[in-house]
Amino acid sequence: MYWDEHRLYSEIYDLVVDVCTGVSPDCLVLMRQALERETNQTARSLLQAMLENVELAGKLRKPICQSPGFPTVYISFGDKFELPNIKDIWSRAITDATMDGFLRPSMVHPLTRKNSGDNSGIDVPNFEFDYVPGQDFIEMIISFKGCGAELGNRMKIMTTAMLGKNYAGFKRLVLETVKDAGGKPCPPFAVGIGVGGQMDVAAKLSRRAVSTRDWRDVNPDPMLQDLEEELLERINLLSIGPAGIGGDTTALAVKIGLSFTHTAILPVAINFHCWPARRGGFRIYPDGSKEVLFGRE
Amino acid sequence: MAKVTLHTPVSEEDVRKLEIGDVVYITGTIYTSRDMGHLRIRQALDEEETLPVDFKGSVIFHAGPVVKKHDDKWKLVVIGPTTSIRMEPYADMIANLGVRVIIGKGGMAERSSQTFQKYGMVYLQAAPGCAVKLAGGVEEVESVHWIELGIPEALWVLKVKEFGPLVVAMDSKGRSTYRDLKEQAEAKIAAMFPED
Numbered sequence: 001m002y003w004d005e006h007r008l009y010s011e012i013y014d015l016v017v018d019v020c021t022g023v024s025p026d027c028l029v030l031m032r033q034a035l036e037r038e039t040n041q042t043a044r045s046l047l048q049a050m051l052e053n054v055e056l057a058g059k060l061r062k063p064i065c066q067s068p069g070f071p072t073v074y075i076s077f078g079d080k081f082e083l084p085n086i087k088d089i090w091s092r093a094i095t096d097a098t099m100d101g102f103l104r105p106s107m108v109h110p111l112t113r114k115n116s117g118d119n120s121g122i123d124v125p126n127f128e129f130d131y132v133p134g135q136d137f138i139e140m141i142i143s144f145k146g147c148g149a150e151l152g153n154r155m156k157i158m159t160t161a162m163l164g165k166n167y168a169g170f171k172r173l174v175l176e177t178v179k180d181a182g183g184k185p186c187p188p189f190a191v192g193i194g195v196g197g198q199m200d201v202a203a204k205l206s207r208r209a210v211s212t213r214d215w216r217d218v219n220p221d222p223m224l225q226d227l228e229e230e231l232l233e234r235i236n237l238l239s240i241g242p243a244g245i246g247g248d249t250t251a252l253a254v255k256i257g258l259s260f261t262h263t264a265i266l267p268v269a270i271n272f273h274c275w276p277a278r279r280g281g282f283r284i285y286p287d288g289s290k291e292v293l294f295g296r297e
Numbered sequence: 298m299a300k301v302t303l304h305t306p307v308s309e310e311d312v313r314k315l316e317i318g319d320v321v322y323i324t325g326t327i328y329t330s331r332d333m334g335h336l337r338i339r340q341a342l343d344e345e346e347t348l349p350v351d352f353k354g355s356v357i358f359h360a361g362p363v364v365k366k367h368d369d370k371w372k373l374v375v376i377g378p379t380t381s382i383r384m385e386p387y388a389d390m391i392a393n394l395g396v397r398v399i400i401g402k403g404g405m406a407e408r409s410s411q412t413f414q415k416y417g418m419v420y421l422q423a424a425p426g427c428a429v430k431l432a433g434g435v436e437e438v439e440s441v442h443w444i445e446l447g448i449p450e451a452l453w454v455l456k457v458k459e460f461g462p463l464v465v466a467m468d469s470k471g472r473s474t475y476r477d478l479k480e481q482a483e484a485k486i487a488a489m490f491p492e493d
Contacts, residue, residue, distance in 0.1 A: 042318065042464060046424050049462070053427040057375075066363050066377045066428040067449075101374050104363040105448055113333060115447030146426075148380030148403065168490050175489070179482040182475055184380050184403035186425035234489060238482040244403055245422050245466050245474045276426040 002288030005084040011282070011290070012140075013093040017102050019142055019280040020063050023054055024294045026215045027190075027252065027277035034188055034242075034249040043247025047188075050242070050275065058296075064276050068103040069146040071125035074212050078135030080286065086140075087127060095120050103144075128208065141281030141293060143211035146274035149189060152181025155199060158266040170195075170268065171231060177270045178235050178251070183244015185272035188252045190215055191235070192271040196259035199267050205257030206271035211279060214294075215253035228254045242275075302459065306354025307397040309417035315465050317472050321421055322461035326439065326454060327356040327400070331379055333450035335387045337443050342390070349442035350454060352394035359384060359401035361449025363428070364438065371438040373455070377428035378402035381420070385409060392416040404466055404475035413469050420467035422474075434460030 023031075031054075035047040057064040073090055097103050098119040107121040108114055125142070154177040162169040174193065192210025194202035219225040232254045241247025252275065261267060281293040298318040303311060305325030315321065328350055330338070341348055359381045363374040381401030384391075385408060391399070392412040399405070399418065402425045413419060423431060439454040466474040 045462070049424040049427050049430060053424075053430040056429040060429060062375050062429050062432075063363055064428065065426045066361060066375050067379065101363065101365045104361065106361075108447065115449070117447070148425075151380050151382065151403075172486065172490050175482075175486045179479060179486060182403060182479055183422070183425075184382060186402065237489075238485055240478055240482060243422055243425055243464075244478070245464060246478055274426060 002286075003083060003284055005089065008084065008086065009089050009093060012089055013096060015142060015280055015282065016093050016097045017061075018296070019278050020068060020097070020102050020144060021061050022058050022064060022296055024215075024277040024279050025296055026294070027275065028054060030215055030252040031188070031275065034252065038242075038248050040241060040247035042245060043242045043249060046242040046247075047249065063102055063104070064278065065146065066104055067146055067148070068106055068119070069144040069274075069278070071142060071144050072128060072207065072211065073125050074128045074130070074139075074141040074143070074208065074281075076130040076132050076135065076139045078132055078137070080136075081138065083138065090125055090127075090142075091120060094125060128204065137283040137285050137291070139281065139283045139293070141212050141279060144278040145207070145211060146186060146276070149185035149272040149274045152177065152185045152272045154270045155203060156268050157199065158268055159264070160266070163266060167227070170266075171234070173268060174231055174270055175234055175238065178240070179238060181272060182240055186274035186276070187240055187244055188242055188249040188275050190253040190255065190273040190277070191231070191251055192273060193254065193256045194269040194271070195256065195266065196261040197267060198261070198265070199269075201259050202267035202269040203271070205259060206269040209255035209257035210253075210271055210273045213255050215255070215277065219256065221258070224256045224258060228256055303356075303398065305356055307356065308354065309397065312397050312417050312419050313469050315419050315468055317465055317468050317474055319465040320461070321463045321465060322434070322459045323356055323398070323400075323463070324458050324460070325356075327358050327457055327460065328352075329358045329360045329362065329376075329451075329453040329455070331359055331361055331450055332383055333446045334443065334452050335384050335390070337446060338394070339387065339390060349452065352396050355396050356398040356400065357391065357396050358455075359399065362453055364448060371441060373432055373435050373438055375428035375432045376435060376455075377431050378423040378425060381405050388412045392418060400463055404473065410467055410471055410473050410476070413467055414471040417469045419465055419469055421463035422466040423461075423463050431460070434458060
C-alpha cells in the first residue's frame with residue numbers, strides 16, 4: 001500500500017499548516033480584482049491591508065487569522081476505499097498543528113464552554129463523506145471556516161406562497177440576511193446557499209457549496225448560474241463594503257447547492273464564509289500519485 | 298478624516314474629539330476580552346472580587362490571540378478582532394468600569410451606541426482577517442489573567458505601539474457607520490422588490 005499511515009499523516013499535517021497560513025488562490029484572485037474595481041478610499045485601504053496580510057502570513061509562515069474557525073473535512077471515495085484510520089490521522093494533524101502554534105486552541109464543549117486546549121473534541125474535525133460510484137481516487141478537502149461569519153447565518157423553511165414571482169421572496173431573504181449580517185461575517189465574504197431537502201440537507205448544501213467550490217467557477221446548472229450572478233450583483237449594490245464600513249465590495253462569490261425537497265416546503269440555508277478562504281486538499285490515487293487541489297504558486 | 302494616536306489611559310476629552318472615519322492608532326496597554334472574559338468580569342463584580350486590571354481609561358480589544366510559551370513567557374504569534382456583537386449585553390457594565398475604547402469587528406448595536414454617547418466612548422473597527430499585520434503593533438505580552446478560561450477567552454494584557462490602523466465606526470455623538478449602512482441597504486432592498 002502506497003498510502004500508509006505515516007505518509008498520509010505527513011501530507012495532511014503539511015496541508016493543514018499550508019491552509020491556515022494563506023488563502024486559496026481563487027480567493028486571492030478575486031480579492032485583487034476587487035481592489036482594482038473598488039472606488040471607496042477606506043475600502044481600498046482595507047483591501048490593501050488584507051492582501052498585505054496574506055503576503056506576510058505566507059512569508060513568515062504564521063496563521064493568516066487568529067481564529068482557525070471550525071474545521072470540516074470533505075472526503076469523497078469510490079468503490080475501493082482502502083486507507084488507514086483517516087479520522088484519527090486528521091484529528092492528530094490538527095492537534096499537532098495547534099501545539100506547533102499554527103492554530104489557536106478554540107474548540108470547546110458547547111454547554112460548559114470548557115476549552116479542550118488542543119482543538120480536539122467530540123466530532124472535531126467534522127467529516128462529510130460522499131460515495132461516488134466508479135471514482136478511482138480519494139479526494140480530501142479541508143475547510144477552516146471562521147465562526148464570526150456564522151453569527152450572520154440564517155435558516156428558513158419557506159413555502160410555495162413565499163417564493164414569489166421570479167423567486168423574489170427567495171432573493172429578498174438572501175439580501176435581508178446579508179443586510180442584517182453587515183460587517184459580522186468579515187466582508188468581502190462569500191455566500192453559500194443551500195435549497196431543498198429538509199433543514200439538515202439545506203444547511204449541509206450551503207456549507208459544501210461555499211467551502212468546496214472554486215469561488216470563480218460557473219454553476220453547471222444555467223438556472224442556478226443566473227441566480228448566483230444576480231444575487232452577487234445585488235449584494236454588492238448594498239454597499240456594506242470590506243469590514244462592513246462601506247464600499248463597493250461586499251461579496252466575492254455566491255454559491256448555490258440544490259437538492260429536491262418535499263412539495264410542502266422550501267428549506268433555505270444562507271451560510272457566510274469570511275474572506276480568508278482557508279481551504280485546500282488533494283486527490284490520492286491507488287498507484288501512489290497525488291493531485292493537489294486549490295494549490296498555491 | 299484625521300489620523301490620531303491615542304495613548305493609554307485614554308481621556309474622555311480625547312475620545313469625544315474623534316469623528317466617524319478617523320484613523321486611530323493606539324500606544325500603551327490594551328486588554329483583550331470576549332465572551333467568557335466579559336462573563337467573568339460580571340461574576341467578579343457580582344461577588345465583589347477585585348478585578349485583575351484597572352479598566353479606567355482602558356482599551357478593550359475583542360480578540361483572542363494565538364500565543365506560544367517560551368521559557369515560561371508568553372509570546373504573541375498573531376492577533377485580530379472577533380465579532381463584537383456578542384458582547385452587546387455588557388454595554389453598561391463596560392461603560393461603568395470606565396472603559397473608553399472598544400476595538401473589534403462588525404460593530405455593536407443601539408444599547409452600545411447610547412452608552413458611547415452618554416459616557417464618552419468610541420468603537421474602532423480593525424481590519425478583519427489581518428492578524429499578522431495587526432500583531433506587528435504588539436510589543437509584548439505583559440501578563441495574562443483568567444487563563445483557566447482557555448487561551449482565546451483569557452484576559453491578555455498587551456503592550457502596544459502604534460497599534461492599528463483602526464477606523465472610528467461608532468463615535469461618542471451617537472453616530473454609527475453600521476446603522477447608517479444598514480438603513481441604506483434596507484432602502485435599496487425595498488426599491489429592488491417594490492411589489493412586496
